[in-house]
Amino acid sequence: MxxxxxxxxxxxxxxxxxxxxxxxxxxxxxxxxxxxxxxxxxxxxxxxxxxxxxxxxxxxKEEVVAHDDHAPLLAAMLAEQPADLTPIPALRAAVRAAFAQLPHEEETRILARTRLQLRHAALRAKAVDNMICTIDVLAEGVARRAGLDVADPLSRTAAGAVVGAILPAMFAWAESDGAGRLADTVDEALALLETVLRP
Known part of the structure; x- marks a missing residue:
């Protein structure tokens, strides 16, 4: 028992x-x-x-709109990625897995929050603040996977590039009134990033 x-x-x-x-x-x-x-x-x-x-x-009141609990889920999904994946593909796979797990009601909340952020400058600024925290969480995960110091530039650059691709993708998704799954929209943006950075 x-x-x-x-x-x-x-x-x-x-x-x-x-x-x-x-x-x-x-x-x-x-x-x-x-x-x-x-x-x-x-x-x-x-x-x-x-x-x-x-x-x-x-x-x-701004924090009510900005708040989410996604960073721990992203970190957990990143830790589960195969060890041989380089940072950007590992981050892309982690983001895709995390967003695919979101229930419909959570996606609806994200849509409502993102619409508000598009309409109010103070809320957009708060969203950027939260994205910086997400970069910190993901950079720590990338560093841990690679055996690097958390302040290593590679870790922060990879995490920053991925989060930088996610934000406009989410805004575009909100502007389309949530057309399609958020996981698909974000993954398309990260696929473009991966293609651009591929040697």
């Missing part, structure tokens, strides 16, 4: 559910009322929490 979940595991799952509820309610309100017109207080009320609880999960 398996042992019961550890309390900290239950707490973390509860926090993740609350965070997801806040984001879902925020995105719904932004779609109905507009981003600028929606207040933190309204989001908190719709999420059945207090404004102070909202700020325990998200430091700002």
């Amino acid at each position: 398996s042992s019961p979940p550890r309390p900290e595991g239950l707490r973390e799952r509860k926090k993740a559910r609350t965070r997801r509820t806040i984001q879902e309610q925020a995105l719904r309100l932004f779609a109905e009322r507009g981003y600028d017109e929606t207040t933190v207080e309204q989001i908190a009320e719709a999420s059945e929490i207090s404004p102070s609880t909202f700020f325990r999960y998200f430091p700002s």
Whole structure:
């Protein structure tokens, strides 16, 4: 018989559910009322929490739009790639595998968030900040695979090139109203990157 979940595991799952509820309610309100017109207080009320609880999960309204949990999934998928793959093909395969696992409702949330980022300069800036964090996570994974220092230029350049290709692909996908699967759109962009960089 398996042992019961550890309390900290239950707490973390509860926090993740609350965070997801806040984001879902925020995105719904932004779609109905507009981003600028929606207040933190309204989001908190719709999420059945207090404004102070909202700020325990998200430091700002911008962060509600920017937040995702994809970096750990990308790192896990990168670690599973064959050791003989060079950085760009390994990153491409990892991204494809991670995005292919996203359920439909998560892809719908990504579409809503990306549309908002396209319309609001402050949200685009926040998206870039988050992409820098993703570069750090992927660079660490590339370095680990190659036995390099995490600050090695090769690791950061490869991760930066891949993330730099993903961002405009996601924006183009959002502008097309989510035509096609996001995994396919991003993979097409990374295939172009791989072709350009191939010796």
